[in-house]
Amino acid sequence: MMKRILASVLAMLLALSSFAGLQAEAATKKNVKSSVNSLVVRQKATTSSKKLGLLYKNQTLPYKAKTGNWYKVSYKGKTAYLSARYSKVVKSSSSKKQSSSGWKTLTNVSATAYTPYDPGSGNLTAIGWNIKSSKKKVVAVDPRVIPLRSTVKVYYKGKLKGTYTAADTGGAIKGKKLDILYYSRSEAFSWGRRNVTVKFK
Structure with missing residues (x-):
C-alpha cells in the first residue's frame, strides 16, 4: 500500500515538473534581432535567394532554428532566413514592457x-x-x-x-x-x- 502511495506521489511530482518546464519555455521565447541598419530577409538560406523584405536595426523576428550561417525565422506567417553574421538570437519575455520614457x-x-x-x-x-x-x-x-x-x-x-x-x-x-x-x-x-x-x- 505504501509503495503505491509513494509511486503516485512521485508520478504527480514528475507531471508538475514537466508542466512547469513547459510554462517556462512558453514564457521565454527566442527572437532574432538585426545588428545592422537594414538586413535582407531571404526566402532561402543563400544570398542569391529571393528577397522577401528588410529587417531594420534592433527589430526582431521569431526564431525557429539555425541552419549553418543562417537563422530560420518566421516572416509574415512563412519561413524565411536571416544572415547570422548580421543578426543575433535574443530572448523575449511573453509580457510586454512599457517604455519608461512614455509617449x-x-x-x-x-x-x-x-x-x-x-x-x-x-x-x-x-x-x-x-x-x-x-x-x-x-x-x-x-x-x-x-x-x-x-x-x-x-x-x-x-x-x-x-x-x-x-x-x-x-x-x-x-x-x-x-x-x-x-x-x-x-x-x-x-x-x-x-x-x-x-x-x-
Missing part, C-alpha cells in the same frame, strides 16, 4: 491613406496581420522612425483622429511619413494627404 511626439508628419484593395497591398502586413479578413486599425510606418508594433495616436488640427498599431511598412513610407489604412476607397480618397501630429510608444 514620443512627431510633428508635421505627412499622412496618406491606402486600402487593402490597392494594387500590391497583399493580404498580410509587415507583422503578419491579415487585413482583408479582420478590420484592424493599422498605419504603415518607417520602422527606423516608429518601431513596428508601436501604439500610434494620430492628431489632425489638434483633435485625435484615431489610435492605431504600426503594423505595416511601404516602399514610399520613408522618414516622417505614415500611411493610414482605410477599408473604404472613398474615405481613403477623401483623406488624401494631410500633415498630422503623431504620438507613439
Whole structure:
C-alpha cells in the first residue's frame, strides 16, 4: 500500500515538473534581432535567394532554428532566413514592457491613406496581420522612425483622429511619413494627404 502511495506521489511530482518546464519555455521565447541598419530577409538560406523584405536595426523576428550561417525565422506567417553574421538570437519575455520614457511626439508628419484593395497591398502586413479578413486599425510606418508594433495616436488640427498599431511598412513610407489604412476607397480618397501630429510608444 505504501509503495503505491509513494509511486503516485512521485508520478504527480514528475507531471508538475514537466508542466512547469513547459510554462517556462512558453514564457521565454527566442527572437532574432538585426545588428545592422537594414538586413535582407531571404526566402532561402543563400544570398542569391529571393528577397522577401528588410529587417531594420534592433527589430526582431521569431526564431525557429539555425541552419549553418543562417537563422530560420518566421516572416509574415512563412519561413524565411536571416544572415547570422548580421543578426543575433535574443530572448523575449511573453509580457510586454512599457517604455519608461512614455509617449514620443512627431510633428508635421505627412499622412496618406491606402486600402487593402490597392494594387500590391497583399493580404498580410509587415507583422503578419491579415487585413482583408479582420478590420484592424493599422498605419504603415518607417520602422527606423516608429518601431513596428508601436501604439500610434494620430492628431489632425489638434483633435485625435484615431489610435492605431504600426503594423505595416511601404516602399514610399520613408522618414516622417505614415500611411493610414482605410477599408473604404472613398474615405481613403477623401483623406488624401494631410500633415498630422503623431504620438507613439
